[in-house]
Amino acid sequence: MKKIYYFPGLISAVVIPLLFWYYGNQKFEEINISLMDIGLPAKLSKDKSNLTSTFEPLRNWDYKKIKIEPGKGKENSNIYISEVKNLQKRNKKNTGIEFILDKNNTYGDFASLLNDMAIAQQETYAYDLEKTGHFFATVNYIDPNIEEFKYECFLCHDVIYVNEVYKLNLFDKIQQFLISLPKEAFYIMFGFLFLVNISMLSIKERFQMQPIFRLSSI
Incomplete structure (x- = not known):
């Protein structure tokens, strides 16, 4: 049986995700809008209750x-x-x-x-x-004559023991790894999986087009 090397699909699986990342990141920066929180004083009511x-x-x-x-x-x-x-x-x-x-x-x-x-x-x-x-x-006025309130520290010099240490399982490690990835990495992974899927479909179609058995005349 001959091995089938699908070079166009492999090249696409590498190059196109990079294009997704480059142009997708530029588009994201264009539409990304920064917002600022602005706190406005309340409007004075007629009865001046506020x-x-x-x-x-x-x-x-x-x-x-x-x-x-x-x-x-x-x-x-x-x-x-x-x-x-x-x-x-x-x-x-x-x-x-x-x-x-x-x-x-x-x-x-x-x-x-x-x-x-x-x-x-x-x-x-x-x-x-x-x-x-x-x-x-x-001005956020601070009265220099106010003495700092002193209180007794009940937990000072105490030793706190931790009996059990939570250990991260495989799912937690994978979740932390995915959270720490930049957004560009998800573009690459999505593009790669998408093109691999297309490549596999193309290979499947080639197998279906080629006959498995040949009949030879005696």
Whole structure:
């Protein structure tokens, strides 16, 4: 019996998954949209019953005003981060920074400010969408006169024994391995299995087309 080497199928099984990965990854980057969570203060109700959950109690604080030049939010990012860190160091009650935004500013300017808050580890800030449209960084005042609460540690210097150690079985190891793979690896595996399936079908059709027995005339 002759061996059948299906070279076109083997070449396709290697090359096409790589093409899937290359072009598929480019398309994924095109349609991949990054989202940012933005917390907005509640709108003040007519009866002012929700006053404490709005920006109104903080509106008349002593704010240092900084104008955000349109399209230059990211370019001046280091300046804004430095200003926020100085605000934290001063630790003065009822103070903050008012970043002035107008209709000429871009979404990139606003997103850059949010990123600056994260870099400066500024926990309290607000976007006044209701009235001014400005971005406020408020001081998180810490009273230096408050003494740290001391308590007795009941578990200090204790020794905790673990009687049983959970061992990963084969299924857990496979699951951890698959989770750690990048998304591109799944493209390659899917393309490879898909083309192997097509190759096997092509080989099967060739076997069906060729006669198994030959009748020879005597």
